[in-house]
Amino acid sequence: MTEENKVEKEELEKLVKKNGKKAVVIMTYNSVKGFPAGIHSEGRVVVYSWNRHAHRGDTPAIAKQLTDQFYDDFDLRRDGELFEHVFVYTGINAIDESIQTAQSIAHDWKTGDDETKVTMVGCECDYNRKSRIAHNNYQVDLIKCGCGGESVLGKIAQQIIEGVDPKKIRDYGEK
Numbered sequence: 001m002t003e004e005n006k007v008e009k010e011e012l013e014k015l016v017k018k019n020g021k022k023a024v025v026i027m028t029y030n031s032v033k034g035f036p037a038g039i040h041s042e043g044r045v046v047v048y049s050w051n052r053h054a055h056r057g058d059t060p061a062i063a064k065q066l067t068d069q070f071y072d073d074f075d076l077r078r079d080g081e082l083f084e085h086v087f088v089y090t091g092i093n094a095i096d097e098s099i100q101t102a103q104s105i106a107h108d109w110k111t112g113d114d115e116t117k118v119t120m121v122g123c124e125c126d127y128n129r130k131s132r133i134a135h136n137n138y139q140v141d142l143i144k145c146g147c148g149g150e151s152v153l154g155k156i157a158q159q160i161i162e163g164v165d166p167k168k169i170r171d172y173g174e175k
């Protein structure tokens, strides 16, 4: 695991307290266009990413490492109050790991409400499988992106910073 992906809990806690706005996590084994791994906009957006386009064969291990890092940095049962929503890029190369991550976070994160907590951001590859997961788990949603996800994930980060409610972000209708 690279240190570039570690997020300091104390730092995020301070920012969330100061701003009164919870953090939105964007996780991807590729990258988020315009938003390198780490804390952005005073804690409003937190990116866990590989910061580059992952080579196909490496993606399952990278996806798993990023999830482990997130779980190392935060205990969702205790630190859930820090977060408002999580977006997980769900591509084809690490589809099992990404789906697993989305479902685990939705399960482990005790928010006190029964709304959607996690949005999978998925390309069209094996989209039916992703749809089924979202359909069968009301805590997990799905929106579309192009393969790699970089540009749509970057737009999501931008919109969150501009004040858009993460639960209201829908398909951009483009790839």
Ligand SMILES: [Zn+2]
Binding pocket: 091, 092, 123, 124, 125, 146, 147, 148
């Ligand atoms: Zn794809």
